[in-house]
Amino acid sequence: MAEPVIVTLDGPAGVGKSTLAKMLAGRLGLAYLDTGAMFRAVGFLLGPGSWDWPEERLAARLEGFRFGLEGAGARTRLTVDGRALGPEIRTEDVGMWASNVAKLPVVRAFLKKAQQDLARGTSLVAEGRDMGSVVFPAARHKFFLDADPAERARRRFLQLQELGRPADLAELTAQIEARDRQDRTRAEAPLKPAPDALIVDTTDLDLEEVFEHILEAIITKAD
Numbered sequence: 001m002a003e004p005v006i007v008t009l010d011g012p013a014g015v016g017k018s019t020l021a022k023m024l025a026g027r028l029g030l031a032y033l034d035t036g037a038m039f040r041a042v043g044f045l046l047g048p049g050s051w052d053w054p055e056e057r058l059a060a061r062l063e064g065f066r067f068g069l070e071g072a073g074a075r076t077r078l079t080v081d082g083r084a085l086g087p088e089i090r091t092e093d094v095g096m097w098a099s100n101v102a103k104l105p106v107v108r109a110f111l112k113k114a115q116q117d118l119a120r121g122t123s124l125v126a127e128g129r130d131m132g133s134v135v136f137p138a139a140r141h142k143f144f145l146d147a148d149p150a151e152r153a154r155r156r157f158l159q160l161q162e163l164g165r166p167a168d169l170a171e172l173t174a175q176i177e178a179r180d181r182q183d184r185t186r187a188e189a190p191l192k193p194a195p196d197a198l199i200v201d202t203t204d205l206d207l208e209e210v211f212e213h214i215l216e217a218i219i220t221k222a223d
């Protein structure tokens with residue numbers, strides 16, 4: 001059987017990774033692994049303050065979580081203990097809780113193993129902060145997306161408006177900048193491009209342009 005193909009898509013909050021990863025997974029017929037959702041699920045299920053717990057208490061709770069990945073493309077389903085993750089993990093507050101637990105080595109080690117286990121024998125597009133640098137260093141196709149914080153806040157704002165959820169642009173900008181700072185400066189697996197990742201600055205590109213650019217890079221390299 002052919003080796004599984006892994007495409008990694010890393011970058012800061014609000015850059016459009018999830019949308020692009022889903023589009024790529026759909027086009028290439030691969031599963032889609034949203035690792036931000038895994039950190040969000042841990043932050044949400046353990047709750048505020050859990051990032052200050054003693055390591056043994058955290059480790060004991062983490063051991064109870066079972067992640068699953070079924071299907072492919074837009075129909076990929078990521079589950080925890082058999083349940084799909086819903087809109088409750090998608091708020092900016094839960095994003096910050098995720099970023100808080102993501103600083104802890106015990107959480108990162110647990111999720112790194114869970115992510116590698118989910119990918120065993122499966123071709124996928126893996127999206128997050130450290131997919132190309134730490135979790136799948138041998139991946140064949142690595143991308144790092146970036147954009148100005150103001151542009152990322154604007155995209156998130158429009159996305160929330162479309163969902164009919166109230167949002168304040170200034171507040172969103174501040175939240176995105178705070179989360180970025182924390183994700184980029186943490187000691188463990190900080191947000192930074194893998195040395196062999198293709199860096200794509202999407203500030204002045206629309207979604208279709210980024211999608212075509214990445215798709216072409218994948219197809220060219222696969223030939």
Ligand code: DC
Nearest residue numbers: 035036037039098099102128129130
């Ligand atoms: O991509 P997202 O906004 O759903 O991610 C939420 C947080 O989870 C993010 O601020 C940092 C953390 N995270 C991480 O540390 N490593 C990953 N691979 C994915 C997310």
